[in-house]
Amino acid sequence: LAKTTQPISMDSYEGQEVNITCSHNNIATNDYITWYQQFPSQGPRFIIQGYKTKVTNEVASLFIPADRKSSTLSLPRVSLSDTAVYYCLVGDTGGFKTIFGAGTRLFVKA
Amino acid sequence: SAVISQKPSRDICQRGTSLTIQCQVDSQVTMMFWYRQQPGQSLTLIATANQGSEATYESGFVIDKFPISRPNLTFSTLTVSNMSPEDSSIYLCSVERGGNTIYFGEGSWLTVV
Numbered sequence: 001l002a003k004t005t006q007p008i009s010m011d012s013y014e015g016q017e018v019n020i021t022c023s024h025n026n027i028a029t030n031d032y033i034t035w036y037q038q039f040p041s042q043g044p045r046f047i048i049q050g051y052k053t054k055v056t057n058e059v060a061s062l063f064i065p066a067d068r069k070s071s072t073l074s075l076p077r078v079s080l081s082d083t084a085v086y087y088c089l090v091g092d093t094g095g096f097k098t099i100f101g102a103g104t105r106l107f108v109k110a
Numbered sequence: 111s112a113v114i115s116q117k118p119s120r121d122i123c124q125r126g127t128s129l130t131i132q133c134q135v136d137s138q139v140t141m142m143f144w145y146r147q148q149p150g151q152s153l154t155l156i157a158t159a160n161q162g163s164e165a166t167y168e169s170g171f172v173i174d175k176f177p178i179s180r181p182n183l184t185f186s187t188l189t190v191s192n193m194s195p196e197d198s199s200i201y202l203c204s205v206e207r208g209g210n211t212i213y214f215g216e217g218s219w220l221t222v223v
Contacts, residue, residue, distance in 0.1 A: 034211060043114075043202050043214030044153070087152070100145075100153040 004088045009105040018075045020104050022088030025069045033064060033071045036087040038103070044087060048073070075106075083108045112136060112207045114215035122221045128191045131218045133203030138183035143212070144176070145202040153202065159186045193222045 005023040012018045024033070032051050036044035048055055050062040050071070061074040075082060085103040113136035123129050133142065144156040157165040157178055165178040179187045190197050200217040207213055 041200070041217070041219060043204075043217045046211055046213060049211060099155065102152050 003099075004090055004101045006086075006088055006101060006104045008102060009107065011107050011109065012078055013109050014079055015077050018078050018082075018106060018108075020073045020075075020086055020088075020106070021070055022073070023070050024088070024090045027068050027090050031068075031090045033062065033068075034089045034091075035060070035062065035071075035073045036089065038085045038087065044100075047086075078106075078108045080108050080110060082106065112139070112205050112213040114203055114205060114213060116201075116203055116215040116218050118218055119216065120219045120221075122223060123193050125194055125222055127193055128189055129193065129220060130187050130189045131201050131203075131220075133186045133188070133215060135184045135205055139205040139207070140183070141206050142180065142186045143204045143206075144178065144186075144188045145204060145214075147200040147202060147217070149198070156188070156201075190220065193220070195222045198222045 003026060006020065010020060032049055034049040035047045037047050038044040048057055048060050048062045050064050052064050052068060055062045063072040063074065071088065073086060083106060085105050087100055087103040115134045117132045121129060142159045145153040146156050147153045155168050156171045156176055157167040159165045159178050159180040161180045161183050167173060175191050177189045186203065188201060198221050200219050202217045203215040204212045
């Protein structure tokens with residue numbers, strides 16, 4: 001299982017773009033990269049998943065360089081409601097032993 | 111995605127008692143997973159529950175403390191036995207869907223007093 005490293009916390013202001021980078025140096029060939037968002041007292045919520053290059057959905061973009069040893073979650077124009085913990089996960093077998101790192105606490109200020 | 115319902119959503123429990131948490135999924139799934147999240151911490155995998163076989167526990171978790179049932183492909187229970195204040199946590203049920211994505215229930219918040 002590839003271990004992930006993320007910043008412990010980040011601060012931002014409303015309307016700014018936020019980029020959270022995750023390091024996963026030991027990522028395996030079959031591994032996907034998945035990001036989750038968790039609000040207090042709620043279960044984690046799937047945000048986005050990718051294998052390589054760039055993936056974009058209605059919520060975020062995920063940038064993955066060619067070596068795949070890192071990935072960056074990009075949240076465009078954050079709002080106060082984006083204050084949450086963001087987890088980066090790497091794995092190839094879905095829910096099999098999915099291991100969560102410490103996550104990044106994003107705090108969006110007015 | 112998957113719709114995952116957990117009961118209870120919250121409970122306050124007396125020390126030494128046991129509580130069973132239920133997890134219901136809207137469609138059949140092979141694997142169901144139970145996580146614990148202690149206050150201010152990340153999620154820790156407790157065990158993997160397969161239908162028709164015993165659950166597989168992670169290091170630090172044992173069946174006597176966290177017995178799990180998986181009677182069918184849409185339902186599982188986790189019991190927290192002989193609770194102590196250290197067991198105060200959110201307990202989360204999750205399932206794999208879409209090959210590489212896991213989905214979580216809203217969690218069951220237990221406070222042991």
